[in-house]
Amino acid sequence: MATYIQIDPTQKLDPFKSVKKLPLEEYFTSGHRTCQGCESALVMKMMAKAAGPRSIILGSTGCMYVANTTYYSTSWVVPWMHTQLGSSGSAALGTSAALKVLMRKGKIKNEPINVIAFCGDGGGADMGVGAISATLTHAEYNSLILMYDNESYANTDIQLSGSTPWGANTTFSSPGKVKRIMHRRWKKNMAGMMAAGHPECKYVATICMSYGLHGMNSIRKALAIGGPTFIHSLDPCPKGWDYDPYLSHEMGELAVNSGVWPLYEVENGLLRLTGRTEQIAAGKIRRVPVRDYLLKQGRFAHFTNDDIDYFQSKIDDMWEKWLIPGVIPFRRDVEADTPPSS
Amino acid sequence: MSTKGTRIPDWLKVPFAGITPGPSQDKGQNLFPTGNWRSIRPVYRDKLPPCNNACGTNEKIQGYLDLVKRGKYLDAYALIKEDMPFPSVTGRVCYHPCEQACNRGKYDEAISIRAVERFLGDLGQSLKHDVVEAGPSNGKKVAVVGSGPAGHSAAYQLARIGYKVTILEKSSKAGGLNRGGIPDWVLPQHILDREIERLIELGIAIKTNCEVGKDVSWDDLKRDYDACVLAIGLTEPNGVRAEGEDKEGVLYGLPFLRDIGMGTSKVKLGPRVAVIGGGNTAIDCAREALRQGAIEVTMITVEANTDEMPCSPEDLHDMLEEGVDLWHGRALTAVLGAGKVETLQLHPARFSGAINASPITINRNVPAERFAVDNVIIAVGQRASIDWLPQEFKNERGTIKIDRFGRLGDTNFFAAGDIAQFGSGQPLMVVNAVGDGKRVAFNLDKALRGEPLQPRTVAVDVIMDLNRMNMTYFPHFPRAHQSMLSPVTRRKTQVEVIQGFSEKQASEEAGRCFSCGTCNACDNCYLVCPEPCIARPERSNGLYKILVDYCKGCRVCIEECPTGCLEGVPELDFDTGVVRMDTAFAISPGLHGRQAEELLNLASRPAKDI
Ligand SMILES: Cc1cc2nc3c(=O)[nH]c(=O)nc-3n(C[C@H](O)[C@H](O)[C@H](O)COP(=O)(O)OP(=O)(O)OC[C@H]3O[C@@H](n4cnc5c(N)ncnc54)[C@H](O)[C@@H]3O)c2cc1C
Ligand SMILES: Cc1ncc(C[n+]2csc(CCOP(=O)(O)OP(=O)(O)O)c2C)c(N)n1
Ligand code: SF4
Ligand code: SF4
Ligand code: SF4
Ligand code: SF4
Ligand SMILES: [Mg+2]
Numbered sequence: 001m002a003t004y005i006q007i008d009p010t011q012k013l014d015p016f017k018s019v020k021k022l023p024l025e026e027y028f029t030s031g032h033r034t035c036q037g038c039e040s041a042l043v044m045k046m047m048a049k050a051a052g053p054r055s056i057i058l059g060s061t062g063c064m065y066v067a068n069t070t071y072y073s074t075s076w077v078v079p080w081m082h083t084q085l086g087s088s089g090s091a092a093l094g095t096s097a098a099l100k101v102l103m104r105k106g107k108i109k110n111e112p113i114n115v116i117a118f119c120g121d122g123g124g125a126d127m128g129v130g131a132i133s134a135t136l137t138h139a140e141y142n143s144l145i146l147m148y149d150n151e152s153y154a155n156t157d158i159q160l161s162g163s164t165p166w167g168a169n170t171t172f173s174s175p176g177k178v179k180r181i182m183h184r185r186w187k188k189n190m191a192g193m194m195a196a197g198h199p200e201c202k203y204v205a206t207i208c209m210s211y212g213l214h215g216m217n218s219i220r221k222a223l224a225i226g227g228p229t230f231i232h233s234l235d236p237c238p239k240g241w242d243y244d245p246y247l248s249h250e251m252g253e254l255a256v257n258s259g260v261w262p263l264y265e266v267e268n269g270l271l272r273l274t275g276r277t278e279q280i281a282a283g284k285i286r287r288v289p290v291r292d293y294l295l296k297q298g299r300f301a302h303f304t305n306d307d308i309d310y311f312q313s314k315i316d317d318m319w320e321k322w323l324i325p326g327v328i329p330f331r332r333d334v335e336a337d338t339p340p341s342s
Numbered sequence: 343m344s345t346k347g348t349r350i351p352d353w354l355k356v357p358f359a360g361i362t363p364g365p366s367q368d369k370g371q372n373l374f375p376t377g378n379w380r381s382i383r384p385v386y387r388d389k390l391p392p393c394n395n396a397c398g399t400n401e402k403i404q405g406y407l408d409l410v411k412r413g414k415y416l417d418a419y420a421l422i423k424e425d426m427p428f429p430s431v432t433g434r435v436c437y438h439p440c441e442q443a444c445n446r447g448k449y450d451e452a453i454s455i456r457a458v459e460r461f462l463g464d465l466g467q468s469l470k471h472d473v474v475e476a477g478p479s480n481g482k483k484v485a486v487v488g489s490g491p492a493g494h495s496a497a498y499q500l501a502r503i504g505y506k507v508t509i510l511e512k513s514s515k516a517g518g519l520n521r522g523g524i525p526d527w528v529l530p531q532h533i534l535d536r537e538i539e540r541l542i543e544l545g546i547a548i549k550t551n552c553e554v555g556k557d558v559s560w561d562d563l564k565r566d567y568d569a570c571v572l573a574i575g576l577t578e579p580n581g582v583r584a585e586g587e588d589k590e591g592v593l594y595g596l597p598f599l600r601d602i603g604m605g606t607s608k609v610k611l612g613p614r615v616a617v618i619g620g621g622n623t624a625i626d627c628a629r630e631a632l633r634q635g636a637i638e639v640t641m642i643t644v645e646a647n648t649d650e651m652p653c654s655p656e657d658l659h660d661m662l663e664e665g666v667d668l669w670h671g672r673a674l675t676a677v678l679g680a681g682k683v684e685t686l687q688l689h690p691a692r693f694s695g696a697i698n699a700s701p702i703t704i705n706r707n708v709p710a711e712r713f714a715v716d717n718v719i720i721a722v723g724q725r726a727s728i729d730w731l732p733q734e735f736k737n738e739r740g741t742i743k744i745d746r747f748g749r750l751g752d753t754n755f756f757a758a759g760d761i762a763q764f765g766s767g768q769p770l771m772v773v774n775a776v777g778d779g780k781r782v783a784f785n786l787d788k789a790l791r792g793e794p795l796q797p798r799t800v801a802v803d804v805i806m807d808l809n810r811m812n813m814t815y816f817p818h819f820p821r822a823h824q825s826m827l828s829p830v831t832r833r834k835t836q837v838e839v840i841q842g843f844s845e846k847q848a849s850e851e852a853g854r855c856f857s858c859g860t861c862n863a864c865d866n867c868y869l870v871c872p873e874p875c876i877a878r879p880e881r882s883n884g885l886y887k888i889l890v891d892y893c894k895g896c897r898v899c900i901e902e903c904p905t906g907c908l909e910g911v912p913e914l915d916f917d918t919g920v921v922r923m924d925t926a927f928a929i930s931p932g933l934h935g936r937q938a939e940e941l942l943n944l945a946s947r948p949a950k951d952i
Contacts, residue, residue: 019865030873030892031374037896042872073374212869238896246897249870253814 007227008100010142011054011112013220016213023049032068032075037245039235039252040064040120040148042209044075047116047146050216051223053078055114056095060128061085062120063155064148088119088145089131092228096141114223115143121163122153125190132194136228139200144222144229147190150237158240162188165260166314167307168299170240175302181342186314191232192327195266203229205265205274210236210252214275218265225267234261242298254293257285259315262326271327281325290315306340376873380895382910384867384888389804389859389906393455396443398769399425399495399777403440403455404860410458410852419462420473426459426776427498428537430467431491431520433460434529434840436773437622437654445808445858451821454843454851461848467536476544477504482790485510485567487554490518491772492759493573494541495779496786500571501544503787508567509546512553515604518575520772522600523623525630526836531603555730569754569786572742573779576724576760576770582618584687585676587720591683595619595627595721602630612716613637616686617666618674619721620644620651625658627719628666632833636717640667642674644691644702660839663829672711673704677718686713726761739765747795748782754789758782768799806859806906815866815904822851861907867899 016022027048034041044064048057057080059065065082068075083091096115103110119128124147132145152170153159160172165187169175173182195204203225207215215233222229236251238244243251255261256276263277272278279285290312294300303311323330393403402421409418422429436456444452466472482505486497489511497507515521516538520529542548552558554574563570579594581587593609595617601607615636617628620643631639641661645651647670648658662668673691677683688711691704726741735750737743741764742750742757749756759775762782768774778798785795825841826832832839843851868876868886875889876899900908 019869022865022869024878026874026877028874030875030889031376032873033374033376034872036379036894037898038872042870045872045874246901248872248896248898249902250814 006140008140008142009112010224010226011052011114013050013052013224015217015220016050019213022216023052025049025053027051027053027055027077028068029075029077031073033070034063034067035237035239035245037238037248038063038067039209039248040150040237041068042212042248043146043148043215043233043235044068044118046209046212046216047118047219048076048078050219051078051114051116054111055079055116056081056099058083058088058091058095058115058117060088060091060117060119060123061155062123062153063150064118064120066155083117085119085123086127087131088117088123088128088147089133089135092117092143092145093131093135093138093141096143100141112142116146116223117143118146118148120154120161121147121149121151121190122159122161125149125188126162132230133198136194136198136201136230139227141228142223142226144219144231146219146231146233148233148235149190150235150240151187152237152240154237154240163190166311167303169242169302170299179342180302180304181307181340184339184342189327189329191230191264192329194230194232195271196328198228198230199269200227201229202227202268203265205231206261206263207231207233208235208252208256208261208263209233210249210256211263211275214263218274221265221267240299242301243296247296251293251296254288254296257288258290258293259287259319259326260290260293262318264327266327271324273326277326287315287319304340310338310340375891376894377889377891380893381913382895382897383890383913384893384895384897384900384908385911386861386886386907387909388861389806390802391858391860392443392445392805393440393453393858395802395805396439397425397777398439398771398773398775399780401425401440401459404855404857404862406462407453407455407458407852407855408857408862410462410849411855413849415462415465416473419466422459422462423466423472423474425780426773427495427540428463428534428776429459430463430533431529431537432773432776433457433463433842434533434838435520435524437769437771439769439771439773445806445811445856446854448808449813449816449856450818453855454821454824457822457824457843458848458852461843461845464842467533472540472543474498474502474544476501479506480504482506482568483508483566484786485563485570486573487563487570488518488573488575488759489513489516489538489548489550490573490575490759490775491520492575492762492775492779492782493518493571494520494537495776496571496573496758496783497541497546497779498544499780499783500786501541501546503783505787507546509541509548510552510554510558511548511550512556513600513604514550514606516548516550517603518573522603523596523626524772525599525602525626525633527629527633527832527839528626530838560730560732563755564753569790570756571779571782571786572750572755572757572761573759573775574726574728574761575775576726576741576764578725578727579720580723580725582674582720582722584674586679586683587677589677589679589683590681591679591717592677593717593719595623595719596724598627598719599623599630602634609634611636614715614717615639616713616715616718617641617721618718619723620653621721621723622653622657623724624719624721625653625661627721629661629664629833631717631719632664632666633836638667639665640669640713640715642669642672642686642688642713644671644673644693646671646692650693660826660829664833665829673702674718674720675704675706675710678712683715683718686715686718687711688713724760726764728761741765746797746799747785748778748798749785749789749795754786756782756786756789762798804859808858811856811858811906812902812904815864816856819854821854822847857905859906861903862905864904866902866904867908870898870902872896872898 028045055078102108160170167181191206203222205218207218209215236248263275264273319325391404406418406421438456440455441452484505486493486509579596611634615631672688675689676687678685689704694703758778760770875892877887
């Protein structure tokens with residue numbers, strides 16, 4: 001196979017050693033209309049910083065398009081293009097293929113250019129899974145798809161998505177007097193799904209920009225490794241999750257430290273827990289109770305103690321009973337699931 | 343959200359042409375100045391760390407710890423020298439009130455500040471030329487009476503300003519209690535000698551064996567100098583008013599230590615020694631007694647337990663380790679013996695009030711205890727010797743009458759150190775004497791230049807509280823410990839008991855500092871702003887600019903500032919338009935002290951450039 005597939009060289013993107021070593025330039029600038037404290041905007045900023053100037057960024061519809069780039073204005077200093085809600089995968093693949101052709105024909109200079117397509121959880125985990133999956137099978141095209149997951153269709157006013165956690169209050173699942181828990185599905189395991197099902201994809205990772213250096217270095221690794229890659233980032237959203245914006249950063253830390261959001265990477269088929277998650281797994285730090293995470297957010301304000309306990313038990317399951325804790329959800333034994341009655 | 347105060351750029355007042363300017367790195371998206379969403383504005387405001395505040399001379403502790411952490415030892419030494427002439431001395435003898443106040447003590451263990459100070463002091467000792475220089479001469483002459491810590495500090499600061507300073511010292515060697523009080527095994531004399539050499543290098547003349555009141559008169563001082571600092575300390579020991587206190591073998595703590603320090607001691611102690619008193623001087627006497635050949639040393643205190651004793655718990659611990667016996671709740675009522683002390687008579691006693699200066703109640707209704715000794719050392723406080731001072735400047739406490747600036751009436755005489763602080767509630771410690779000497783030197787200078795004086799005790803603005811800092815960023819890490827000689831070895835020698843830090847220990851310990859309230863350029867605010875509207879124009883310099891046109895006021899940066907430097911202020915002026923204020927201002931000379939100057943001009947600069 002290797003003889004047929006021509007993998008183009010990528011940029012050399014060594015990990016940033018420390019915050020002090022970051023480039024000073026911003027390729028995503030201020031003046032955008034994301035909410036105060038939007039962590040997805042922080043992901044955009046860090047993603048652009050990590051990728052550097054020779055990058056093309058493609059964005060599917062959602063907050064990170066609408067709030068950043070409407071009215072003929074843009075926060076992007078690097079070339080940027082909007083794409084359809086479900087088509088981040090197609091845009092990445094097509095752009096990468098087009099660059100390859102232009103370079104082969106000598107119409108543009110032959111140089112490694114980062115192609116990054118981002119999508120929200122609605123655009124990625126729901127609508128765009130097919131296109132993303134297809135892109136991840138094309139080993140000869142270098143691209144990164146970054147799914148910024150604010151756990152709802154935020155831009156159209158916080159509708160439930162496949163990524164919304166169990167029980168959360170969204171405009172499609174508001175708790176009422178008769179029924180308390182309106183959303184009874186568990187969050188899609190997008191990164192695990194992409195890693196497990198795409199043998200051509202050399203790099204899949206989960207990140208959270210509350211750990212900025214870690215997140216940026218994952219992005220650099222994904223871009224440097226070659227071929228199609230995928231990163232899933234969890235982004236606290238003050239509006240959708242209903243908390244005071246100043247807590248944004250802390251919310252991400254809590255997601256990771258409570259074990260709700262495990263950080264890992266799968267590089268050439270090799271799984272590694274990373275960052276704080278690695279420390280939790282090694283027993284160096286203890287997981288904080290999910291209660292501390294949930295009760296800071298208005299979207300879980302209707303939770304009873306039973307609901308919180310149930311949520312905690314599912315997270316404990318994930319850590320203790322999954323085939324690969326936090327990554328592959330299969331179990332060896334069948335057990336009864338007993339959610340609290342709503 | 344109010345849109346009042348939005349400043350519409352001129353070019354936005356014309357209809358859209360379909361093309362708007364592209365964003366640029368420094369200006370963002372000109373179209374939308376999202377700053378008008380903001381109701382709280384983040385500002386950088388360096389606050390006073392509790393350690394700096396607690397230090398008797400307000401050393402910039404946070405500042406030099408930060409420099410040590412970054413390996414800039416010489417800069418750190420230069421910074422400490424602004425407020426402290428001899429870090430090598432205080433690095434050994436100070437009771438470190440800074441460490442008691444250290445915020446890290448409420449989290450795990452306080453920073454070992456004194457040990458880092460000693461590390462820097464010893465570095466300074468090894469320099470061929472010191473980092474400080476005498477100021478350009480102003481042609482004025484000042485006499486400093488007394489060469490203890492207060493006189494040393496005053497002379498040092500005055501020489502740096504440009505005065506011609508002469509120190510008059512009645513003892514044969516300079517140093518005050520640093521030499522004739524604090525024992526060699528705490529502060530080796532060669533360390534002090536080097537620091538006194540440094541004064542001479544600054545052009546200061548030191549006249550020893552020169553006693554004011556005997557060799558030099560009040561009028562001589564008035565005539566020969568433009569101004570004078572009296573830093574004469576408390577040189578006379580108190581007695582206990584016990585019967586037979588004048589017998590042979592009865593010694594007083596201060597002269598006992600002083601003679602040993604000055605090398606003039608003729609004392610030969612017997613095997614059994616009692617020390618009367620429960621303060622630091624008594625502890626030094628007890629430990630020195632062991633080193634002078636005593637075999638059994640017993641300390642007898644009026645205090646009912648160790649908690650009541652007015653002493654440093656560390657020194658008490660070290661004393662007990664060396665094998666001194668400790669008795670509580672007893673007063674010496676008589677010294678018995680034929681011509682020479684043989685037995686002590688003790689009665690149960692206690693302080694009638696809560697504090698140690700209050701009168702003692704002795705219960706003489708019970709039979710006295712008898713305690714056989716060869717020597718007794720009485721160490722129950724000191725008083726001043728000021729017979730030579732004009733009556734109008736004496737007060738009821740037996741010290742010098744001064745105003746709140748340290749000045750004697752409207753003369754050009756000032757007083758500093760123990761003589762000025764005795765009975766004022768200020769601790770009588772080396773570092774307080776140094777601080778007092780410094781402040782009084784500055785006041786003397788102001789007085790001679792006709793400027794308003796500063797009160798000796800200055801009110802502070804905001805001291806950084808641990809609760810306002812973000813502890814997520816500080817993993818627990820144990821304090822580095824100084825090694826010590828073992829009790830058996832040290833109780834027989836004059837060798838220094840406590841050892842210094844290695845370079846590695848010093849920098850690791852400095853690395854534990856939280857930098858309370860003062861930006862240490864960690865870059866976190868810069869990293870976490872989602873806009874991004876915190877700009878860092880240069881690498882690693884810690885000077886940040888908030889692009890106020892765009893900052894939405896989410897307060898993430900404030901919440902995530904580990905040190906608590908960033909704080910939010912209400913945007914009060916929305917009715918009249920966004921009025922710009924300084925993005926940074928400083929009350930302590932942290933990093934933003936420098937930035938403040940640049941940012942002062944912000945108001946006059948066009949908004950687009952900010
Ligand atoms: C035994 C002992 C141990 C101590 N240990 C510590 C310690 O470990 N740490 C700590 O922080 N503090 C300690 N202290 C307290 C500390 O030493 C004093 O607070 C400090 O030295 C006061 O400094 P000063 O300059 O005001 O006075 P002093 O150090 O007393 O200096 C006064 C000087 O003035 C001279 N003088 C007096 N009258 C005249 C005159 N008429 N003419 C010329 N010269 C004159 C004296 O000879 C003396 O040299 C200790 C005190 C004692 C007594
Ligand atoms: C095909 C299509 N369906 C619906 C929409 C309307 N729409 C615009 S943004 C958006 C929400 C997208 O959610 P997500 O991808 O999670 O991004 P977020 O807004 O949360 O950042 C929707 C439904 C659209 N633009 N295109
Ligand atoms: S709704 Fe959420 S994701 Fe969208 S801009 Fe606001 S904070 Fe960001
Ligand atoms: S942590 Fe550092 S800045 Fe804070 S009180 Fe302690 S020494 Fe001072
Ligand atoms: S993080 Fe940025 S937008 Fe938020 S308050 Fe701070 S400077 Fe303003
Ligand atoms: S976050 Fe760090 S760099 Fe920013 S003000 Fe606070 S201490 Fe300074
Ligand atoms: Mg979404």
